[in-house]
Amino acid sequence: VTILLATVNWHTFFFMLFALLACLFALGVLFSNNIVRMAFYLVVSLGALAGLQFLAGAHFVGAMQVMIYVGGTMVLLVFGVMLTAHAAFTEMKTRSGDWLLSIGLGIALLVLLVQTALRVETWQSPQISQEKVSPADAHTTTQIGLGLAGVRADRLDEDDPVRAAGMSGYLLAFELIAIHLLVVLVGAAFMARPRRLPRRDEVPRNEDERHDLTT
């Protein structure tokens, strides 16, 4: 047993653990009907992905994952479910048309991803050469932050105008996502609104009914 344990690559072990967790709970999202359980499974799945990113040493991206995706799912749960569901423990039935559509989309995406993955020539962990890394740049998040704000620090000294075009950084994508989220929020508020407002000819007759409406 000790020899067996000594030969285990623990990095691989934890990678497998987190990957398995992510996949299993993603399947849980797919096959569950209860919407709050689905949200919980999604949180665990996304949390396991954050674990993978921490394992890869990408702490900033991992924390981003926790903050934005895991936290965002929580907000989705609260506003999406509790405001729209009108009965306790809402079950969601997926229609067969939706199944077909999503299976088609899923397979298309899978094909794309597998193709991209197989194009990677060498399957080994990235080796950082010590000459290329200066102490100032090791483990900084400044570049990512500047990139999000519109400055690609790694492209600043680029002479080639074609490549220098990338200097605008990720600002456009960032703003697009922000507007997308705004649209989603407006849509959620629209869906959560009261279905029907009382018409004018339906003025409550007595005091009790009026009280019911106002509360």
Add this chain to the structure above:
Amino acid sequence: LAEYFNANWLPEGWSWAGYLLAALIHCGLLLMVVAVAAMFFIWLERKASGRIQDRLGPTRVGGRFGWLQSLADGIKLLTKEDLVPGKADSLLFRLAPYVAFAASFGAFLALPFSNGWVGAHLNIAVFFILAVLGLEIFGTILAGYASASKWSLYGAMREAAQVVSYEVPLGLCVIVPVMICGSMDLIQIANCQQGLFTNWLIFHDPFTFVVFWVYFACATASVNRAPFDLAEAESELVAGFHTEYSGFRWSIFFMAEYGSMFVVSGLAAILFFGGWNGPIPIASWLGLTYATGEDAWLLGSLLGPTMAGYLGSLLGLLIFLIKSILGVTLMIWARWTLPRLRIDQVITMCWKYCVPIASVAFVGVLFWQVLGIWSPNDLFSPQRPGQVREGWVTDAKEPGTTEDTSTGLRDAPVVAKGGSS
């Protein structure tokens, strides 16, 4: 730690056991901190609330001062019947306390207790702690939803609205020390406040002084403590989100609550009060540092760098714990002297007061930094905090010679060049 085990205790090929042992020791120590801190704070809360209400609090268990009261309560809770309501979603109902506790415990992993004494040294520790602490609410919401009880659901909804709102000003407040020290690494933020207490960031300028109080209010709200404890609100909602819980599961919620109180207090101590740096730098005066050779002096040269540094870190740990416990005591004090706010008042306070004040203070500190206005931090500071930036120091270089072998990411000129394009 793992390398120490591998080098001294374990035979060849057993390095996995060294890493496992080191990880277990780290996690065990942190777990001890959470559990013992919860017991101590519950006792403290009972004594303090008793005194505030002109009572004695627990007096008998354990001889004097009732210091074993929490342990007795723990045993009582373990022997209580474990109930799951018939209509509850039993899976989520059982899981919810662990979700809350895991989030609270996760934050401890990145919280340094002394210079370099931290479970996992992350260079984005502030961000990590905020992100992970935010997940504690998920446990509360799951508990409220899965209990199938109106009281619980109301509590969870209130908590959700409250916490989603208060994360905004909390983030704005935390950005201020990060901006001044130029790092999200908690160890660096605390170390850039070395020296006399004038170097603490709360004394940096009037804006940071305001920011601390806004931070403290928002932190109290985000860990769901009175006067913001609307999710429990025992006078309106029975016990809010944990109405249906009993026994051990119930106590896990409380361990999570007291754990996160400690985390936000410790974060306040590091961000605004110098962390493990005392008001007077006794440790460095006595030479209790890791300095070697010519730099070591007094006790440092007597004991050797390892022992002296260890004692210095131990002193730092003591100072950090005192500061954090003071923060928790402040929360307890607020709980037993202030009435609970209504939900609309809570939201009003967040969006109409905390967010604008934090935003204005953020811009104020920004200008203070950019214009280089004098601050008390300059008084006895060996190095201006703003010059410590992610592991390198600007004043080592001449202002004009910013071209380095690495990518150009140095000073204002580079950023201006990028901005103009």
